[in-house]
Amino acid sequence: MNGAILRALAATLALAATSARAETPPDLRTLFSADTPACFANVFDAAHMKTHPDQTVTAVRLVRGYPQLRMEQESAGPDAPKDAPPDQACGVMAQLIVTFRDSGGKDSPKRFAAAVNCTAEAGASKMRCGIDCDGGGFFVEREVGGTLRMTLQDGNNLRIAGGCTNRRAYRGLGTEPGDRSFSLAATAMTDCR
Amino acid sequence: MIPYPDRPRVACGLAAIGLAALFTTPVAFAQTADKTFPQNRPTCHARVYDAAHLAAHPKQRVVAISFERRAREIAAEKVFIESGEMTEEIIAATLRVRLRGDRTSHVVRLECEGARNGARYCEAPACQGGEIGVTPDGARAIRLSLGGKLRNGSFVAHYIHLDESCDGARPAVLESGEDDRAFVLPVAPAEACQ
Numbered sequence: 001m002n003g004a005i006l007r008a009l010a011a012t013l014a015l016a017a018t019s020a021r022a023e024t025p026p027d028l029r030t031l032f033s034a035d036t037p038a039c040f041a042n043v044f045d046a047a048h049m050k051t052h053p054d055q056t057v058t059a060v061r062l063v064r065g066y067p068q069l070r071m072e073q074e075s076a077g078p079d080a081p082k083d084a085p086p087d088q089a090c091g092v093m094a095q096l097i098v099t100f101r102d103s104g105g106k107d108s109p110k111r112f113a114a115a116v117n118c119t120a121e122a123g124a125s126k127m128r129c130g131i132d133c134d135g136g137g138f139f140v141e142r143e144v145g146g147t148l149r150m151t152l153q154d155g156n157n158l159r160i161a162g163g164c165t166n167r168r169a170y171r172g173l174g175t176e177p178g179d180r181s182f183s184l185a186a187t188a189m190t191d192c193r
Numbered sequence: 194m195i196p197y198p199d200r201p202r203v204a205c206g207l208a209a210i211g212l213a214a215l216f217t218t219p220v221a222f223a224q225t226a227d228k229t230f231p232q233n234r235p236t237c238h239a240r241v242y243d244a245a246h247l248a249a250h251p252k253q254r255v256v257a258i259s260f261e262r263r264a265r266e267i268a269a270e271k272v273f274i275e276s277g278e279m280t281e282e283i284i285a286a287t288l289r290v291r292l293r294g295d296r297t298s299h300v301v302r303l304e305c306e307g308a309r310n311g312a313r314y315c316e317a318p319a320c321q322g323g324e325i326g327v328t329p330d331g332a333r334a335i336r337l338s339l340g341g342k343l344r345n346g347s348f349v350a351h352y353i354h355l356d357e358s359c360d361g362a363r364p365a366v367l368e369s370g371e372d373d374r375a376f377v378l379p380v381a382p383a384e385a386c387q
Contacts, residue, residue: 066341110360
């Protein structure tokens, strides 16, 4: 009898713990620390590309470096405390840099970049990163082993580069099935250059 | 250009003082910028570091650097303006860099947009990701900068690609390093930018 009660209690506690985890927003500080540059990248080699014909992306980088840190500080205002952790509600600024198999050549960028703002909403299990000017959005979450999984929102593609003002260099990401989800490893900032 | 999604952050973080600065700084920036990079007029800022300077700065890779707007760049600026799509003052420029121990004269096209702190930030459209800052340095010089200090005093490095190889095996990249963080370039005759 006591055993059954304990098992039921343990099951209840486990359920409650799981529920609490699900409702706790992901801590941005686990991905992006205050005033600290971060780089997550995956550069696909020729062998990978050969076995993934539905993938046009040869490199993906999600980086938070000097411009993003500087702009976060400018936006926070002069009275913001030094080394304050990223604001969960306001999110963090980052940059998505993508190289395509077929890009480059005359008057065509080889590598495309988009500014993104990543936020974690209450109850969400993932962070959402959005590209300004309705460039679309994607989710990021930690994977076992410490890598970061980037997944495009269902039914949406990304519009990268060019921002709001320059239509010449837009490029869509996500139209090919192999371009919708990427595992990115935390790596040195020099790998995001 | 890559305008950063800062609108949500205005609501998040700006205090009244910051908000005031947001609306007043662009005016000051535009007045300064017009003198440094007047519309429809070519400009050349250039610097060649002499042997004494390089000996005193053994970790500096840059031996010569120039920032130029000629007919090609002014034509590009007109396209920006006439497109009616620009929300900020944009300039085009050509950056030329020679590095220590490298015979190549690197040439990279830049597009630069204004920012709230009085600087312009230039990226290489062909190989996006990095940027170099441009600010007036007095009436007759500009300061090019790679990376910068945060409020806590720490320096964060940055870079800009000098060619279009991007992810190639040996891309040409100018990094801030220890002694390539800022360059002051005086106004120079056009031939100094060739």
